[in-house]
Amino acid sequence: MNTSISQTRDLAYVALFAALIAALGLIPAIPLPFIPAPITAQTLGVMLAGAILGSRRGALAVLVFLALVAIGLPLLPGGRGGLAVFAGPTAGFLFGWPVGAFVVGALMERFWDRVDFILATFFSIVGGVFVIYFFGIAWLIAVVGVAPLAALTGSLAFIPGDLIKAVVCASVAMTVKRAYPLIAQSRA
Template identity: 50%
Template sequence: MAEERQWEARDIARIAVFAGIIVALGFVAPIPVPGLVPITAQTLGVMLAGTVLGARRAGAAVGVVFLLAAIGLPVLSGGRGGLGVFLGPASGYLIGWLPGAMVVGLIVHAGARRITWWRTALGAVVGGIAVVYAFGIPVQAASTGLGLGETALTSLAFLPGDAIKAAVATALTLALYRAYPPAFPAPVRRARAVAP
């Protein structure tokens, strides 16, 4: 167990790669939704960080993105950066990335350490959608002055896009697991190596 808690040098590189993926997905133009928070591709990167890296490493990757944004680098969708991104209607969704990525990782990497399609899909939906919404909806409601129920209803507009992102994250994770196990942390690689 102590060995699983230690990070290899490769883990630092993986964290940097997934922070880069999250940032790169910010260059995909956000889809504006009138009166709502725009739909961005960056949550796909958050889901992928959790599915591939596991909870702690995914949290570290999101933390790197937060640090870069906080110091003013334009790493978020639409070229945004600075401390102001952590305020306003969309800030709850942004803050929800951190616990969301960690919950994705906890679900996907639970148990036998083998990556399965159902745990990957479940993790992407619970962590990448439900947890992010649990942070985003209350903050958006407080910022806009709408009721919590009304804000939750307006957030339903995001569900189809988020469901597609969860499906894509699941498919990419399973493809990567089959094609390149070294992308995953040591416990997953070991479990795959001894799999029948």
């Protein structure tokens, strides 16, 4: 009956969240004490896409964002963009983003009725850190040809920042869940 408006709404959520991931990447990096790599909010946007929109819409939002980067918009931190970032040594992390968002979303959907801050943090770490690093490190080893040990240790510097982002993602997702329970709406 009103499937047409709900499909249109899904389209708008996907488009606006893709724009949000871009906007989060454009704000200057926040320097934090004890963290070697500066934190950019962009991967926070990737985790949030899954945690708030759910698996399918979340992954689509990330894909739309990556498409904007691919067609030549400088939306990655430091104004990077274009096709070159998908052929570069760290492209695996980008390919892991939509999968990571999907996994965070799928876990949130599965445990929606009893998800709390702790569970949401755990889900954000599984999808937003483990999955993304798996793709990133696999690409470094298989395509770039980096030795496995070097690929692992080289990526470790970014883990603390991403763990903080998973905590932030969980806290934001819990706030938004109360005000805007999108995953519950789509399941109903």
